[in-house]
Amino acid sequence: MAGGFGLNAGRGLAPETGPLPSRRAVLASVTASVLGTALLAGCGRLTVPDLPDTDVAPRPPQAPNRLRIAIFEIAGLDFPFHAGLIVHTPQSSIIFDPLGHWTSADCSRENDVFRDPTDAVVAAYLARDGLVSLNVGWTLHLFEIAVPASVAERAMRLALASPDYPPLHCAQAVSTVLAQLPGFEFVEPGVVTADLYRVLRAQPAFTYTRRALGG
Numbered sequence: 001m002a003g004g005f006g007l008n009a010g011r012g013l014a015p016e017t018g019p020l021p022s023r024r025a026v027l028a029s030v031t032a033s034v035l036g037t038a039l040l041a042g043c044g045r046l047t048v049p050d051l052p053d054t055d056v057a058p059r060p061p062q063a064p065n066r067l068r069i070a071i072f073e074i075a076g077l078d079f080p081f082h083a084g085l086i087v088h089t090p091q092s093s094i095i096f097d098p099l100g101h102w103t104s105a106d107c108s109r110e111n112d113v114f115r116d117p118t119d120a121v122v123a124a125y126l127a128r129d130g131l132v133s134l135n136v137g138w139t140l141h142l143f144e145i146a147v148p149a150s151v152a153e154r155a156m157r158l159a160l161a162s163p164d165y166p167p168l169h170c171a172q173a174v175s176t177v178l179a180q181l182p183g184f185e186f187v188e189p190g191v192v193t194a195d196l197y198r199v200l201r202a203q204p205a206f207t208y209t210r211r212a213l214g215g
Contacts, residue, residue: 063146064090067155069174070126071197075137075212080193083171087156092116095125096159098173102131113160128213138213141197143206151181171196
């Protein structure tokens, strides 16, 4: 994703203007603008020829240590708009949803992370419950891979320590975490969502599934 300004979610006062707008409010405004124009080279790019038309593949056996990279495409525009990372270990799991707007009544968001989500919360996240409408439909592209315990634990630590990113930098945040993991040298940090999609799609080690969400 591209962008160029930082956010400090209500961490101070703007001179003579009162409290700074909340991080969530600023992101909502920016996202609305992007949805309206859809041609900004930010979180994604228009990639009509590149997005596949494949059926949902069977779910693989759930390995105790695994990574799941979710890429959400705006349906009808072939516009990969948002990326997130789910890390599973036998002890715990997290949803790393950088700069996302999704919330859950059953699992509190801590900045960009949901800690120890239940299977139902993960399923709701992947379905974008509450964000799918008749006006904006989505397509989920999900990449799953079993990893050694040390890799899953490192991914969790990196996600939890991830710094704040400007709006429209979700794929940069996710790819920066992935690029620091052993065995993920093929991932370049700082890429846009469409490029992250293409890189993962080219790796046969991932189990890939695709499904429409609402709409």
